[in-house]
Amino acid sequence: MTQLLRRALLLALGLYLFLPILASLAYSVATSWTALLPEGYTLKHWANLLENQRFWLSLGRTALLSFSVVALSIFFLVPTLFVVRMYYPNVAGVLEFLTLWPFVFPGVILAVGLISLYSGPPLQLAQTPFLLIAAVTVISLPYAYRAVDNAFAAADIKTLAEAARSLGADDAKTLAWVILPTVLPGVLSGGVLAFSAAFGEFALTQLLIGTLWETLPVYQVQLARTDGNGSAAITVLSFLAAWGLGFWALSLRKDAKVSVI
Amino acid sequence: MQKVGIRLENLHKHFQGKTAVEGVGLEVAPGELVSLLGPSGCGKTTTLRMIAGFEQPDGGRVYFGEQDVTTLPAEERRVGVVFQSYALFPNLSVAGNIGFGLRVARWSAERIQRRVGEMLELVGLLGFENRPVQSLSGGQRQRVALARALAPEPRVLLLDEPLSALDAKIRAGLRTELRRLQLELGITTLLVTHDQEEAMSMSDRVVVMNQGRIEQVGTPRELYTRPTTPFVATFVGSMNLFTPEKTPGGYRISGHEVALPVAPAGQVGVRPERVELNAHGPFSGTVELVTYLGAEQQVLVRVGPDLWTVLAPNQVLLQRGDPVRLHVPEDAWILV
Amino acid sequence: MSLGLRWASVGIALLFVLFLLLFEVLPGLLLVRVFWNDGQLSLASWAEATRPLFQRALRNSLELAFISALQGAVLGTLTAWALWSSANPLVKRFTTGLSAVAANFAGPPLAFAFIVLLGGNGFLNLILKGLGLPTVDIYSKEGLYWVYLYFQWPLMTVLMLPAFGAIQREWLEAARSLGSSQWGFWWRVGLPVLLPSMLGSYILLFANAFGAYATVYALTQGQRNLLPLQIGFQVGGDIGYNPVLASTLALMMALVLALSLVLYRLSRRWAARMEGV
Ligand SMILES: Nc1ncnc2c1ncn2[C@@H]1O[C@H](COP(=O)(O)OP(=O)(O)O)[C@@H](O)[C@H]1O
C-alpha cells in the first residue's frame, strides 16, 4: 500500500517534470500537429532558428551576460569570504543578511528601484548592459554565495592555514597550494549555479533593457508570437542548458542540496 | 506479568546477497537475561531486529513461549525495545514518551498518569515528567527510554547497545541498575553488546557471535574458563594463544618443551594472570614493555618467536630488557 | 605574513560592499522616497496604489501564491516522504537531483513548454479531448497553477528532504514496538516534528510564487491583474511610465515578502528546537 503510493508519487513527479520538455521537443520537429501525434517530422524549424542571426545575437548576449555575472560573483565572493572566514568571522552575519535581501526585493522590485535610481545623473546607467549585469549578479548572489560559503566552511580554512604554516608554508603558498584547491569545487559549483540563473533571467532584462539588448528569453517571447515551433526549439535548448548546468553543479558537491535562503 | 521465554530456530537473514545472520538457534528461559556478544557487524542487531519484528527473517522461526511470532507484525508482539540512540520522540515530554504505548493501547488518562509515575520512580526520575527530552543528559534519556519500553508491560525486553553511547562512569552505574531492575521485574531480556565486560557482568548467559553465527553459549564463568574456540578465547578476556608442535617427549611452545595434561587438537592458550614469573620456569624471555595498571602490571615478554602477555604483581620491579623466566601451572592450559 | 594578500582581499571585500550598497540595498531602501513630496511626508502615492484595480491585483497575487504554495507543499511533502522511505539509493539521488534543478526552472521556456502541452491545441488537451474528458485551459486562473506546480512541487520536495532526514528510523520502530501503527506514528510524532519545517518551506514557496514575474508574463503576455505584472507595466509597459506608482506598488509587495521572511526565520528557529535531539 505505502509501496504503491511511493511509486505513484515518484512516477507522477517524473512525468510532470519530463512531459513538458518532451512535448516541446516533439513540437520543434513537427510539421503540423493537430491530432494525437504530429503529422510528420522535419528539421526545418531548427534550421530556420540556427540560420537566424537574431537568435545567435541574443544567445551571444545571454552568454556574455552569464559569463560576466559569474566573473563578477567569483571576483567578489572568493576574496571576501576568504578574509571573513579567516580574519573577521564576526561580520559573517552582515554578509548573510545581504544575501537574504533579494528574498524581499526580487527581480521586479529591484528593477523598479534601479530604474528610479539610475535614470539620471550622477550615474546614468539605465538601459545599459552594465546595469543589467550588476542587477543579475545581485539576484543570483544567494546561489553563488551559498555554494562558495559552504566550501569555505567545509574546508575549515583557518585550521588548514595553521597546519600549512606549521609546515613552513608562507601565506601565498598556503593560499595557492592548500586553500584554493580545497574550495575550488565549491567555487565552481557556485559559478555554475550563477551562470544558470543568469542564463534564464527574464524579469530584470525585460524591465531594465528590454528589446534594446535582446537576450535569449526576451527573444523567445518575441519569436513565440510568430513562430511557435521555433520557440519550442528554444525551450528545448533552455531546458538542456538548465538541466546540464544544474546536474553539473550538483555533481561538484557531495550532498545534493539545493540552495535557497 | 506473564513470563515467556524466547526460542529462535535456525534464523537466517541476507542483505543484497550478503549474509548477516546464518543459522542462529537459541533458547532464552523466562526471566533470564542473555547477552549477544560479538564484534561490530557480526549480526547481533539483525538478530534482535528479527525478534522485535522490524526485520523479516529469510529462514527460521521465532517463538515467544509456545507462540510462533515469526510473521506477527512488530506492533502486535508486545516487546520493549531500547536503542543505542535512545530514539525518544522529540515532540513529547518525558511523561509523553513514557505514556506513548499506554495511549496507543487506549488506557484511561488517570491510569496512564499513575503508570507513568510508577515508571518514573522505577528509573529514578520522579519530578521529571514535564521536562522536554532535549533537556536531559544521555543517562537520563536512556532511563526514559527504558521506562517507555517497560510501561506497557512487554513480554520480553530487547536492548540494543543501550549503554554504548554513554560516558564510562555513567555506563558502569547504569549497568548495575539495569540488571537490578531486570531481576526485580523478572522480565526475559536479550541484551546486544560488543563490550565483553558489559556482557559478562550483567548476564545469566552470554552468546558469542561471529560472522553471523553463534560461536559459543555459556555462563560468563564458562566462557572465561572453558572457551571452545580460538575466537571466543581471544574475544572474551585476553589470552596467550599458541599452536603447539608435537615432539617425541611432548609438545613445544615458544621454542620450549612443555607437558600438557591432554593432547591438544588445535591451539593452546593461557590467561595472562595464570602465567607466573618464576626463576625456575621453563620459558626464558626478555621484557619488552611494562604497563602499570594500578593494582598490578602488564608485562609483554618476548619468548622465542612469541610475545606473551603476563599480569604480574606490582612488587616485582621490571624494566625493558630484563631477562625473565615464565612458568605455567599445568591446569592453567586451555585447549581450544 | 604577506600583508599584501590580506589587504588586497580586504580591498575587494570593501568594493563588494560598495557594489551591494549601490545595486542591491539602496535601490530597495530608496523606494520609500515615494512618501516624500517636496520635502514633506505625503501619502498621495499610497492612495493611488490602493485603488480597487491594485487592491484586486494584490488579492489575486496573494491567492495565487497561497494556493500554488499549498499544492506544491502537499505534493512535495508526500514526495519527500516517498524518498525518505525508499530503500533504493539510486532512485533517491536521481529524484533529488532532478528536483533541485527543476525547482529553479521558470520563465519563458517553462511557459511555452506548457502552452505546447496544455494550450488550445496542446498535446495533452488533444488526448483529454479524445478521451472525452474536460480539457485544461492554460490561460485561465487554474491553468497558472499547473505551470507553477512545475517548480513548486520539486522545490517543496527538496526543502523537506532535510527535515525528513531528521526523522530517525528508530523512532518509527520504537513506536511500532509500543503497539502503534505506521499511521499512528506519523500522526503522533512524525507530523508534529515536521510541522515547523513544513511551515517554513510553505512560506518559501509562497514568496516564490508571489514575486514570480517571468513565467506568468510569458504565458499571458502580461494580460493578468497580478501585482508583479502591474509593477512591470508602470516602468516599461505600453500603458505608460509611472515610476512613483511602480515604486509604491513595489513597496507593497516588499512588505508582504518581508513579513514572509520574518515568519520564515521564526519557523526555522522553531524547527531547530524541535529537531535538536
Ligand atoms: N539494512 C541493511 N542493509 C544492508 N546490510 C545490512 C543492513 N543491516 C545490517 N546489514 C549488514 O549485516 C551485517 C550485520 O549487521 P548488524 O546486525 O547490524 O551487526 P552488529 O549489530 O553485530 O554490529 C553487517 O555486515 C551489516 O553491514
Ligand SMILES: [Mg+2]
Ligand atoms: Mg549493532
